[in-house]
Amino acid sequence: MFPWGMFPFNEDIKKLTEQLNPSDVHSYVNDMMKNLMKNTPMDNMISQQTSNSTTTQPPNNGISAQVFETFDDVFVRVHLPENVTLSQLKIFHTSNQAIIENLQGDGSRQVITLPSLVKKKGASAQVKNQILEIKIPRSDDLQYTEITVSEKL
Template identity: 40%
Template sequence: MLPWNLFPFHKNDQSPWKGFSPNQIEKYMADFMSNMMRNFQNEGMSPLSTTTVDKAPSSSPFQYDVFETFEEVFVRIRLKEDCLSALKLYHTSNQVILEHVPEENDRHVISLPALVKKKGGNALYKEGILELRFPKSHDWQFTELTIQDE
Protein backbone atom coordinates (compact mmCIF):
# COMPACT_ATOMS: atom_id res chain seq x y z
CA MET A 1 0.00 0.00 0.00
CA LEU A 2 1.35 3.47 -0.89
CA PRO A 3 1.92 5.95 1.95
CA TRP A 4 -0.51 8.58 0.56
CA ASN A 5 -0.23 10.69 3.69
CA LEU A 6 3.42 11.52 2.79
CA PHE A 7 2.40 13.33 -0.43
CA PRO A 8 1.61 17.05 -0.19
CA PHE A 9 -2.00 16.55 -1.33
CA HIS A 10 -3.90 16.28 1.92
CA LYS A 11 -7.50 17.10 2.60
CA ASN A 12 -6.27 19.50 5.28
CA ASP A 13 -3.98 21.38 2.87
CA GLN A 14 -4.54 25.08 2.51
CA SER A 15 -4.85 26.11 -1.13
CA PRO A 16 -2.71 29.10 -2.15
CA TRP A 17 -5.84 30.57 -3.76
CA LYS A 18 -8.00 30.15 -0.67
CA GLY A 19 -9.60 33.44 0.29
CA PHE A 20 -9.47 34.83 -3.26
CA SER A 21 -12.62 35.40 -5.24
CA PRO A 22 -12.77 34.21 -8.87
CA ASN A 23 -12.64 37.86 -10.00
CA GLN A 24 -9.38 38.45 -8.09
CA ILE A 25 -7.82 35.31 -9.58
CA GLU A 26 -8.91 36.36 -13.07
CA LYS A 27 -7.43 39.86 -12.59
CA TYR A 28 -4.15 38.37 -11.30
CA MET A 29 -3.85 36.04 -14.32
CA ALA A 30 -4.69 38.86 -16.78
CA ASP A 31 -2.00 41.10 -15.21
CA PHE A 32 0.51 38.25 -15.27
CA MET A 33 -0.12 37.49 -18.96
CA SER A 34 0.02 41.16 -20.00
CA ASN A 35 3.38 41.57 -18.19
CA MET A 36 4.77 38.47 -19.91
CA MET A 37 3.68 39.66 -23.35
CA ARG A 38 5.15 43.11 -22.68
CA ASN A 39 8.47 41.48 -21.75
CA PHE A 40 8.53 39.50 -24.99
CA GLN A 41 7.77 42.61 -27.02
CA ASN A 42 10.47 44.65 -25.26
CA GLU A 43 13.04 41.96 -26.02
CA GLY A 44 12.00 41.96 -29.68
CA MET A 45 11.32 38.25 -29.62
CA SER A 46 8.32 36.15 -30.37
CA PRO A 47 7.27 34.00 -27.42
CA LEU A 48 7.17 30.99 -29.77
CA SER A 49 10.68 31.06 -31.19
CA THR A 50 14.16 32.10 -30.20
CA THR A 51 16.19 34.15 -32.61
CA THR A 52 19.38 36.14 -32.63
CA VAL A 53 19.78 39.10 -34.94
CA ASP A 54 22.94 40.68 -36.35
CA LYS A 55 22.86 43.89 -38.35
CA ALA A 56 25.24 45.24 -40.95
CA PRO A 57 27.96 47.55 -39.60
CA SER A 58 27.60 51.23 -40.50
CA SER A 59 30.62 50.97 -42.85
CA SER A 60 28.90 48.37 -45.03
CA PRO A 61 27.84 49.57 -48.53
CA PHE A 62 24.50 47.78 -48.19
CA GLN A 63 22.20 46.86 -45.33
CA TYR A 64 21.60 43.31 -44.19
CA ASP A 65 20.16 41.38 -41.25
CA VAL A 66 21.29 37.94 -40.12
CA PHE A 67 19.15 35.87 -37.79
CA GLU A 68 18.62 32.26 -36.85
CA THR A 69 15.71 30.14 -35.77
CA PHE A 70 15.84 26.65 -34.30
CA GLU A 71 16.27 25.01 -37.71
CA GLU A 72 17.50 27.68 -40.16
CA VAL A 73 19.75 30.71 -40.63
CA PHE A 74 18.42 33.68 -42.61
CA VAL A 75 20.27 36.55 -44.27
CA ARG A 76 18.20 39.42 -45.65
CA ILE A 77 20.11 41.85 -47.85
CA ARG A 78 18.67 45.09 -49.23
CA LEU A 79 19.76 45.33 -52.87
CA LYS A 80 18.63 47.15 -55.97
CA GLU A 81 17.30 44.90 -58.70
CA ASP A 82 19.94 46.04 -61.20
CA CYS A 83 22.69 44.61 -58.92
CA LEU A 84 21.35 41.06 -59.27
CA SER A 85 22.72 40.44 -62.75
CA ALA A 86 26.34 40.95 -61.67
CA LEU A 87 26.00 39.38 -58.20
CA LYS A 88 27.94 36.20 -57.47
CA LEU A 89 26.86 34.48 -54.28
CA TYR A 90 28.76 31.76 -52.37
CA HIS A 91 28.58 30.28 -48.91
CA THR A 92 30.71 28.18 -46.62
CA SER A 93 29.60 26.46 -43.43
CA ASN A 94 29.80 29.76 -41.51
CA GLN A 95 30.00 32.62 -44.06
CA VAL A 96 28.14 34.15 -47.00
CA ILE A 97 30.34 35.72 -49.69
CA LEU A 98 28.99 38.37 -52.07
CA GLU A 99 31.04 39.40 -55.10
CA HIS A 100 30.60 42.23 -57.61
CA VAL A 101 28.20 44.24 -55.40
CA PRO A 102 27.89 47.23 -55.49
CA GLU A 103 31.00 47.64 -57.69
CA GLU A 104 32.52 45.16 -60.16
CA ASN A 105 35.50 43.98 -58.05
CA ASP A 106 33.96 44.28 -54.58
CA ARG A 107 33.87 41.30 -52.24
CA HIS A 108 31.92 41.20 -48.97
CA VAL A 109 31.83 38.47 -46.32
CA ILE A 110 28.93 38.06 -43.90
CA SER A 111 29.50 35.79 -40.91
CA LEU A 112 26.71 33.42 -39.99
CA PRO A 113 25.71 32.84 -36.35
CA ALA A 114 25.63 29.04 -36.71
CA LEU A 115 27.04 26.32 -38.95
CA VAL A 116 24.91 25.60 -42.01
CA LYS A 117 24.65 22.64 -44.35
CA LYS A 118 26.35 22.65 -47.76
CA LYS A 119 23.17 21.72 -49.59
CA GLY A 120 19.60 22.90 -49.14
CA GLY A 121 20.11 26.67 -49.10
CA ASN A 122 18.05 28.92 -51.34
CA ALA A 123 17.85 32.57 -52.36
CA LEU A 124 14.73 34.60 -53.13
CA TYR A 125 14.57 38.21 -54.33
CA LYS A 126 11.36 40.08 -53.60
CA GLU A 127 10.56 43.78 -53.19
CA GLY A 128 14.17 44.94 -52.93
CA ILE A 129 15.27 42.27 -50.44
CA LEU A 130 17.40 39.24 -51.25
CA GLU A 131 16.58 36.56 -48.67
CA LEU A 132 19.02 33.69 -48.20
CA ARG A 133 17.84 30.69 -46.21
CA PHE A 134 20.14 27.92 -45.01
CA PRO A 135 19.30 24.82 -42.96
CA LYS A 136 21.43 24.51 -39.84
CA SER A 137 24.01 21.79 -39.57
CA HIS A 138 23.67 19.80 -36.38
CA ASP A 139 26.67 17.58 -37.17
CA TRP A 140 29.43 18.79 -34.89
CA GLN A 141 32.66 16.93 -35.45
CA PHE A 142 34.49 16.39 -32.20
CA THR A 143 38.08 15.28 -31.90
CA GLU A 144 39.49 14.23 -28.56
CA LEU A 145 42.82 15.72 -27.59
CA THR A 146 45.21 13.85 -25.35
CA ILE A 147 47.03 15.69 -22.60
CA GLN A 148 50.72 14.93 -22.33
CA ASP A 149 52.76 15.39 -19.19
CA GLU A 150 56.23 16.84 -19.54
Protein backbone atom coordinates (compact mmCIF):
# COMPACT_ATOMS: atom_id res chain seq x y z
CA MET A 1 0.00 0.00 0.00
CA PHE A 2 0.97 3.65 -0.39
CA PRO A 3 2.70 5.18 2.69
CA TRP A 4 0.30 8.09 3.32
CA GLY A 5 1.79 8.78 6.73
CA MET A 6 5.07 9.94 5.20
CA PHE A 7 3.63 13.14 3.69
CA PRO A 8 3.84 16.37 5.71
CA PHE A 9 0.04 16.61 5.85
CA ASN A 10 -0.17 15.37 9.38
CA GLU A 11 -1.47 16.85 12.64
CA ASP A 12 1.37 19.41 12.93
CA ILE A 13 0.45 21.05 9.63
CA LYS A 14 -3.23 21.01 10.55
CA LYS A 15 -2.47 22.82 13.85
CA LEU A 16 -0.26 25.36 12.05
CA THR A 17 -2.93 26.26 9.49
CA GLU A 18 -5.53 26.66 12.24
CA GLN A 19 -3.28 29.19 14.01
CA LEU A 20 -2.83 31.40 10.91
CA ASN A 21 -4.72 34.67 10.89
CA PRO A 22 -6.14 35.51 7.42
CA SER A 23 -5.46 39.24 7.89
CA ASP A 24 -1.77 38.49 8.62
CA VAL A 25 -1.50 36.44 5.45
CA HIS A 26 -3.25 39.17 3.47
CA SER A 27 -0.93 41.91 4.76
CA TYR A 28 2.14 39.74 4.09
CA VAL A 29 1.07 39.11 0.48
CA ASN A 30 0.34 42.82 -0.03
CA ASP A 31 3.75 43.82 1.34
CA MET A 32 5.49 41.30 -0.91
CA MET A 33 3.59 42.53 -3.96
CA LYS A 34 4.47 46.16 -3.15
CA ASN A 35 8.13 45.24 -2.89
CA LEU A 36 7.97 43.28 -6.11
CA MET A 37 6.15 45.96 -8.08
CA LYS A 38 7.41 49.28 -6.84
CA ASN A 39 5.38 51.13 -9.48
CA THR A 40 2.19 50.27 -11.28
CA PRO A 41 2.21 47.06 -13.34
CA MET A 42 2.24 49.05 -16.58
CA ASP A 43 5.31 51.02 -15.46
CA ASN A 44 7.08 47.76 -14.66
CA MET A 45 6.28 46.30 -18.07
CA ILE A 46 7.51 49.44 -19.83
CA SER A 47 10.71 49.63 -17.79
CA GLN A 48 11.43 45.93 -18.38
CA GLN A 49 10.80 46.29 -22.09
CA THR A 50 13.07 49.30 -22.43
CA SER A 51 15.80 47.82 -20.28
CA ASN A 52 15.78 44.49 -22.11
CA SER A 53 15.32 45.46 -25.72
CA THR A 54 16.48 49.03 -26.12
CA THR A 55 20.05 50.14 -25.89
CA THR A 56 21.40 53.57 -26.57
CA GLN A 57 24.83 53.67 -28.08
CA PRO A 58 27.20 56.05 -26.33
CA PRO A 59 27.41 59.37 -28.10
CA ASN A 60 29.95 59.35 -30.87
CA ASN A 61 30.81 62.95 -31.73
CA GLY A 62 27.52 64.15 -30.21
CA ILE A 63 25.27 61.68 -32.05
CA SER A 64 23.48 58.88 -30.21
CA ALA A 65 21.62 55.97 -31.74
CA GLN A 66 18.77 53.99 -30.28
CA VAL A 67 18.98 50.31 -31.21
CA PHE A 68 16.29 47.73 -30.52
CA GLU A 69 15.09 44.47 -31.97
CA THR A 70 11.78 42.78 -32.52
CA PHE A 71 11.15 39.16 -33.36
CA ASP A 72 11.76 39.77 -37.08
CA ASP A 73 13.81 42.97 -37.40
CA VAL A 74 16.52 45.16 -35.87
CA PHE A 75 15.80 48.88 -35.75
CA VAL A 76 18.30 51.73 -35.51
CA ARG A 77 17.03 55.25 -34.86
CA VAL A 78 19.32 58.26 -35.17
CA HIS A 79 18.36 61.89 -34.61
CA LEU A 80 19.66 63.78 -37.64
CA PRO A 81 21.42 67.15 -37.29
CA GLU A 82 19.70 70.12 -38.94
CA ASN A 83 22.43 70.64 -41.56
CA VAL A 84 22.49 67.09 -43.00
CA THR A 85 21.16 66.47 -46.52
CA LEU A 86 19.74 63.09 -47.36
CA SER A 87 21.52 62.92 -50.71
CA GLN A 88 24.92 62.96 -48.94
CA LEU A 89 23.94 60.30 -46.40
CA LYS A 90 25.26 56.78 -47.03
CA ILE A 91 24.14 53.77 -45.01
CA PHE A 92 25.76 50.33 -45.04
CA HIS A 93 25.52 47.28 -42.84
CA THR A 94 27.42 44.09 -42.15
CA SER A 95 26.06 41.04 -40.38
CA ASN A 96 26.42 42.74 -36.98
CA GLN A 97 27.05 46.48 -37.59
CA ALA A 98 25.28 49.45 -39.15
CA ILE A 99 27.52 52.12 -40.69
CA ILE A 100 26.32 55.66 -41.39
CA GLU A 101 28.60 57.96 -43.38
CA ASN A 102 28.50 61.74 -43.89
CA LEU A 103 26.20 62.29 -40.92
CA GLN A 104 28.27 65.18 -39.55
CA GLY A 105 29.84 66.32 -42.78
CA ASP A 106 31.94 64.72 -45.48
CA GLY A 107 34.07 61.81 -44.33
CA SER A 108 32.40 61.33 -40.94
CA ARG A 109 31.51 57.76 -40.08
CA GLN A 110 29.45 56.25 -37.27
CA VAL A 111 29.55 52.50 -36.61
CA ILE A 112 26.68 51.05 -34.57
CA THR A 113 26.87 47.51 -33.22
CA LEU A 114 23.67 45.54 -33.73
CA PRO A 115 22.22 43.30 -31.00
CA SER A 116 21.83 40.28 -33.29
CA LEU A 117 22.91 39.01 -36.69
CA VAL A 118 21.03 40.44 -39.66
CA LYS A 119 20.36 39.37 -43.25
CA LYS A 120 22.27 40.76 -46.20
CA LYS A 121 19.18 41.93 -48.09
CA GLY A 122 15.88 43.52 -47.22
CA ALA A 123 17.01 46.57 -45.24
CA SER A 124 15.19 49.88 -45.54
CA ALA A 125 15.65 53.40 -44.20
CA GLN A 126 13.32 56.35 -43.87
CA VAL A 127 13.36 59.80 -42.32
CA LYS A 128 10.49 61.34 -40.39
CA ASN A 129 10.67 64.40 -38.13
CA GLN A 130 14.50 64.54 -38.40
CA ILE A 131 14.78 60.92 -37.18
CA LEU A 132 16.45 58.36 -39.41
CA GLU A 133 15.02 54.88 -38.89
CA ILE A 134 16.87 51.90 -40.34
CA LYS A 135 15.06 48.56 -40.41
CA ILE A 136 17.12 45.42 -41.05
CA PRO A 137 15.66 41.87 -41.07
CA ARG A 138 17.14 39.56 -38.45
CA SER A 139 18.96 36.46 -39.56
CA ASP A 140 17.75 33.14 -38.23
CA ASP A 141 20.70 31.20 -39.66
CA LEU A 142 23.07 30.89 -36.71
CA GLN A 143 25.64 28.66 -38.45
CA TYR A 144 27.11 26.96 -35.44
CA THR A 145 29.03 23.74 -35.27
CA GLU A 146 29.18 21.27 -32.42
CA ILE A 147 32.62 20.60 -31.02
CA THR A 148 33.31 17.22 -29.50
CA VAL A 149 35.22 17.07 -26.26
CA SER A 150 37.84 14.38 -25.93
CA GLU A 151 39.86 13.42 -22.94
CA LYS A 152 43.57 13.86 -23.39
CA LEU A 153 45.65 10.99 -22.11
